[in-house]
Amino acid sequence: MAETIPVAHPHEHAHEHHEEGFFKKYLWSTDHKIIAMQYMITGMAMALIGAFFAYVFRSQLAFPGMSVPGFGVVSPNEYNALITNHGAIMIFWFAMPVLIAAFGNYLIPLMIGADDMVFPRINRLSYQIFLLSALVLISSFFVEGGPFGGAWTMYPPLSSNADYSQTPLGSAIFIVAVALEFIAFLLGGINFIVTAMNSRAPGMRMYDIPIVVWFIVLASILFMASVGPLIAGAGMLFFDNRFGTRFFDPAHGGDPILWQHLFWFFGHPEVYVVLLPAVGIVAEIITTFARKKLFAYKTVLYTAFGTSVLSFTVWAHHQFVAGIDPRMANVFTVTTLLISVPVAEMMFVYIATLYGGSITFTTPMLWALSFIATFLIGGVTGIFLGASGTDIYLHDTYFVLAHFHYTFVPIAIIGTFAGFTYWFPKMSGRMLDERLGKIHFWGTVIPFNLIFIPLFILGAAGEHRRIWDFTQFPELSAEWMRNLDKLATVSLWVMLAFQAVFLVNVIYSLRRGAKAPRNPWAANTLEWTTDSPPPHGNWKELPRVYRGPYEYSVPGRETDFWPQNQPN
Amino acid sequence: MSSARPIATTRSAAGMPTGRLAVWWVIASEIVIFGGIIASYVMYRLSHDSFARDAAETKMWIGAINTFVLLTSSLFAVLGHKAAEEGDGRKAANMLYLTSLGGLIFLVIKTFEWADKISHGHTLSSSPFFSFYYLAAGLHALHVAVGVLIMLIVAQTARRNLELHRVELIGVYWHFVDIVWIFLFPLLYIAK
Numbered sequence: 001m002a003e004t005i006p007v008a009h010p011h012e013h014a015h016e017h018h019e020e021g022f023f024k025k026y027l028w029s030t031d032h033k034i035i036a037m038q039y040m041i042t043g044m045a046m047a048l049i050g051a052f053f054a055y056v057f058r059s060q061l062a063f064p065g066m067s068v069p070g071f072g073v074v075s076p077n078e079y080n081a082l083i084t085n086h087g088a089i090m091i092f093w094f095a096m097p098v099l100i101a102a103f104g105n106y107l108i109p110l111m112i113g114a115d116d117m118v119f120p121r122i123n124r125l126s127y128q129i130f131l132l133s134a135l136v137l138i139s140s141f142f143v144e145g146g147p148f149g150g151a152w153t154m155y156p157p158l159s160s161n162a163d164y165s166q167t168p169l170g171s172a173i174f175i176v177a178v179a180l181e182f183i184a185f186l187l188g189g190i191n192f193i194v195t196a197m198n199s200r201a202p203g204m205r206m207y208d209i210p211i212v213v214w215f216i217v218l219a220s221i222l223f224m225a226s227v228g229p230l231i232a233g234a235g236m237l238f239f240d241n242r243f244g245t246r247f248f249d250p251a252h253g254g255d256p257i258l259w260q261h262l263f264w265f266f267g268h269p270e271v272y273v274v275l276l277p278a279v280g281i282v283a284e285i286i287t288t289f290a291r292k293k294l295f296a297y298k299t300v301l302y303t304a305f306g307t308s309v310l311s312f313t314v315w316a317h318h319q320f321v322a323g324i325d326p327r328m329a330n331v332f333t334v335t336t337l338l339i340s341v342p343v344a345e346m347m348f349v350y351i352a353t354l355y356g357g358s359i360t361f362t363t364p365m366l367w368a369l370s371f372i373a374t375f376l377i378g379g380v381t382g383i384f385l386g387a388s389g390t391d392i393y394l395h396d397t398y399f400v401l402a403h404f405h406y407t408f409v410p411i412a413i414i415g416t417f418a419g420f421t422y423w424f425p426k427m428s429g430r431m432l433d434e435r436l437g438k439i440h441f442w443g444t445v446i447p448f449n450l451i452f453i454p455l456f457i458l459g460a461a462g463e464h465r466r467i468w469d470f471t472q473f474p475e476l477s478a479e480w481m482r483n484l485d486k487l488a489t490v491s492l493w494v495m496l497a498f499q500a501v502f503l504v505n506v507i508y509s510l511r512r513g514a515k516a517p518r519n520p521w522a523a524n525t526l527e528w529t530t531d532s533p534p535p536h537g538n539w540k541e542l543p544r545v546y547r548g549p550y551e552y553s554v555p556g557r558e559t560d561f562w563p564q565n566q567p568n
Numbered sequence: 569m570s571s572a573r574p575i576a577t578t579r580s581a582a583g584m585p586t587g588r589l590a591v592w593w594v595i596a597s598e599i600v601i602f603g604g605i606i607a608s609y610v611m612y613r614l615s616h617d618s619f620a621r622d623a624a625e626t627k628m629w630i631g632a633i634n635t636f637v638l639l640t641s642s643l644f645a646v647l648g649h650k651a652a653e654e655g656d657g658r659k660a661a662n663m664l665y666l667t668s669l670g671g672l673i674f675l676v677i678k679t680f681e682w683a684d685k686i687s688h689g690h691t692l693s694s695s696p697f698f699s700f701y702y703l704a705a706g707l708h709a710l711h712v713a714v715g716v717l718i719m720l721i722v723a724q725t726a727r728r729n730l731e732l733h734r735v736e737l738i739g740v741y742w743h744f745v746d747i748v749w750i751f752l753f754p755l756l757y758i759a760k
Contacts, residue, residue, distance in 0.1 A: 109576060114574070114575065114576035114579070115574045115575045115576055116574035116575075116576050117574070117576060118574070118576050118577045118586050118590070119577070119590070120574060186597050189597075190590055190593045190594060190597070193593055194586055194589050194590045194593060195576060197581065197582040197589060198576075198579055198580050198581050198582050198584070198586050198589055199575075199576035199577070199579045199581065199586075200579070200581040204581070224593070224596065224597045224600070225596070225597075225600055226600070227597075227600070228597060228598075228599070228600025228601035228602075228603060228604050229600060229601075229603065229604025229607070229608075230604070231601050231604070232601050232602075232604035232605040232608065233604060233608075235605075235703065235707070236605075236608070236699075236703065239692070239699065239703065243692055243693060244692070244693035245692055245693050245699040245703075246693065246696060246699065247608075247696065247699055252695075252696070253612075253616050253618055253695065253696040254612075254696060255612065258608055258611065258612075262604060262608070537574075542575060
């Protein structure tokens, strides 16, 4: 509050010149950029763990009984545990920390022209709780009985009763880790929302806020509004698991379906929680490299509001085979099909933005364009699953799996790489190598499609997704289906191998890369008006805003961009 | 890093002080957490007769006394806010101490009530109703305890006429805790 700003400390000046130690500067910092990097690095490290799990179980599935290099022979229980933790890690410990927490922390203050988050210490606490949650999850691999293997959706009774899951400690630890992670993001989310609402640079009106900031804030609100019931549910599940309550046990007056409602009431908005930041990142990149104003800024915004509201009405499409009343299934079919309208509209808006632009195919632009192309496939295949009739056939097949990977991989992997390559010059002060970047791009996107297109075909043929070794169930799978599975797995190996190019690129560029100027992409938003990398406090003098973020190629101007902070 | 607040904290583009804005968002997130428990409870209750039998075991007069205690403590929170607005930190602190006292009395009564229930065999795992009874009221009691703790900290600084705006923020939170109880009291005690 203005009237209670602490009167400047007498020692403050001395503080600024005081060189901080490594611990205080990098591990205990309250600077939003450092915290963003902490989230980014932790999230990407977790992604490597999740990817390793995928490599192990896919290898087992395609080549049953093989001794997977780096892991060994996969037992059925291990297979379940790997799948469960792959899903949980990729969504809770990779997509959310990187897309929302890392990019949100880095971009929100810089893009709205503030020197930091409004609550820097809560920001630090949020990361610390998140780190704790990751460590708690990893610890479940070292307890008696092993890690939880009842799928990331934690349906009871597998999650509530050790007699079924055979992981008495693993499942309890899993629930605790997820709950801690939620608390971390609630703290971070409140910080994001309040910062964007209150701390905008003078002159920045609602419609001058870059889309990515809007979308990260919307995602935080969406998360906050949807996660509450699941936090309550996680408490109930933990009590069932540890203290002998029977909230989800039908034999004692409980109801396992309630968990499904609580979980998916969060779980479906969660899709949009991670989608929105990625769509926002893509908006920034597309406008910059097409040198065009975003087509229909306000429409995009209203569309996102509409998507957010609708996303609360679709959750039971995950439960079409859970004994739901067919009349209710009809209602949820309608709402689910409805939500594809605003999302499709966003895609059309992006294509309209590209139309007639002078496009440069830089690495971030390639990632952004591939986001649109692949997410489109994910969206279209979702229609089959949203309609209860086809869903009953396709349920629990590889079709479902291919569908949500065609949504989550564009969001989490492609969205992250798009944002990372676009803002890397700002974050590090160095340019990434374009040639290595493009090799990495094609080496990721082509194998990605070769992994999941076969899985669509397999799913449509009825291949069940929760079987660890099809040679044990020959009646469930034909020879040609086994071959497609091998194609998918080999493609996964190729895709993972190409990630080494990315690591090499980052390490090489950090050491030898060309020095990045302030504004290497000639973009408009505020983060490009300060040094690369920005100093503590971001600007020597905080900027003032005069116009919207997408004024590219304005007729009659010498340059084809018009930074937000230039008076004229 | 220096302990000075960033300039970001002092801006108010939304026309509301940062602290107040944040407290409202915290409450919004809490509403959905309690909302999840209450909605689950109501859905179970509507479909299981055993709930009514078990609910008859709760003593309405204890709940009523606790409601009275909590609402009275909220009155002191309001008086504390008024004193803070007038710049009288000492009086505001005293009012917050009285509010905390109300919270503590609430918790003491709750402890005796639960001890009595447990001695009659109604434990956390004895029936779905009592699972909810302990879970919902327990989570609420946790909020009361944390509120009392924060209130004592706020009162300490307010006594020295510092950070007086915090008196309002903790008051807003306290009213929220109150309102949650207003929902829990009829659901757990009155409806038989």
